Amino acid sequence: MHVNKKIIYVSHDAHFHGAQLLFLHTIKALKENFDYSVAIISIGSGILIPDFQKYGPVYCLEQGYQTEEKVELLIKDLLSQNFTLAICSTVISGDIVALLARQNIKVVSLIHELPHLIQQYSAEGKAKNIAEFAYKVVFPSQYVYEKFRTITELDPQKCHILPQGLFNHNPYKNNIAKARNELRKKLNLPLDSKIILGVGFADYRKGIDLFSLISYSVRKTHKDIHFIWVGRTDVQFLNTLPPKYKAHFTLVDPTPDIGLYNAGADLYLLTSREDPFPNVVLEALDAKLPVIGFKNAGGFEDVVTEKTGALVDFLNLPKMLEKIYEFIHNEGLRLQKGSFGQELIEKNFNFLNYIYQLLDLLEHNYKKISVIIPNYNYEKYLPDRIESILNQTYPLYELIFLDDASTDHSVSTFKKLLSKENKTHLKVQQIINDKNSGSVFKQWIKGVSAATGDYIWIAEADDLCDKTFLQEVIQGFYINNNITLSYTQSKQIDEQGNVLANHYLNYTNDIDKEKWKAPYFRKGVEEIQDI
Incomplete structure (x- = not known):
């Protein structure tokens, strides 16, 4: 899947409140987990501006863009840089929604307010702009959706109920x-x-x-x-x-x-x-x-x-x-x-799942990949292996680390490696056996049973992969909805990761010398029958 990974995100201000913190964690996930370039427009200022700036350039409208003409020029400049999508947070951003839409920028609008607050800020006109100009309108609950409809008429076809998920991980949760x-x-x-x-x-x-x-x-x-x-x-x-x-x-x-x-x-x-x-x-x-x-x-x-x-x-x-x-x-x-x-x-409230849903509304349809990492005494391989997984150009939904009662320091090594990574919202499960199962296939089944994504990648702990591996291997699932298994050619490597051969064709030439030199689609039953 090839998409334009540039997005404008609009916040009503940068104060330390719930909607703004949700905004912060959303742009963080877009940057860290999906590798998007984010242009940030904050209508007002606030103490979170330095935090916003960690994830993209910030344009504070009350500091240099006080007129509609200046805001229009800013939007046109961003459009010239190929920013063609936007997410706008809160009803207060309604006027910006209209300006973006008039430049043919596709807008998803997030509604966090109920009628009393909308009326308190005299924002009924902004709500009407959202109803008219937003491509999609997202509400955290049916209750908020029904209340918003008392403020303005709204096309139900463009409305979606998406609870935002939990973005703060409590370090004391298990203590x-x-x-x-x-x-x-x-x-x-x-x-x-x-x-x-x-x-x-x-x-x-x-x-x-x-x-x-x-x-x-x-x-x-x-x-x-x-x-x-x-x-x-x-x-x-x-x-x-x-x-x-x-x-x-x-x-x-x-x-x-x-x-x-x-x-x-x-x-x-x-x-x-x-x-x-x-x-x-x-x-x-x-x-x-x-x-x-x-x-x-x-x-x-x-x-x-x-x-x-x-x-x-x-x-x-x-x-x-x-x-x-x-x-x-x-x-x-x-x-x-x-x-x-x-x-x-x-x-029910996985935050990364919420980001997948928002992107899906903008027609960026990412598959949710559960990465299962079976491990037994592969401590020395884990640093390079985990790096090769986390550096994928295609987003990861979750990691499931399966340790089959290792006698080395595999478990503590994995924890240290994850603590150094910046993919904050990546879901991680660690399933540690007290007794060795004696079967890698039992471990695979355990991992598949624990997975919550849509697709499974079995990533053995003593292996490596190019950073574009997922980007390439997932393409088949976009081309044909009936695909259930996708795999690639592999390089042969030694214990130090040195390449011994660029393929395994010598192992398959006695079956077919040409088949595995190019991509192909085939029914699984026929594939097995031929082999």
């Missing part, structure tokens, strides 16, 4: 006990304290007033329960809250170590009045944290269910209190709901 101790020490709390967490911009929409009222009500009788809110604050709104309410929860500035708070808390309290599909909910569930929120407050109802937490009637604080007490005093119930939540995230 909850450590996180609990570290968090309580960090906050100077007793080690047996209970922690109820909230995360996000502390304002009216996120319900910081409700969070403070709940904390006041709980801590009147339960001093061992502590309420923590992590995020920036709407200072003006916060100052309107009665001091007695504000005194019962702790505000923590935004931190890159949010994984510690999720893994170390006991419960996540979502007091939002309106929240389309918050990343913070995915992060909480991934850390086995049950979530309590309101019904009819956002698209998170798709993931916050009776199995992963609880939803109470909108703004019903007494019922919310009841659920808090029910969960906080029943560790078994919390663990049950938390475990189900984590399983749900792992199964």
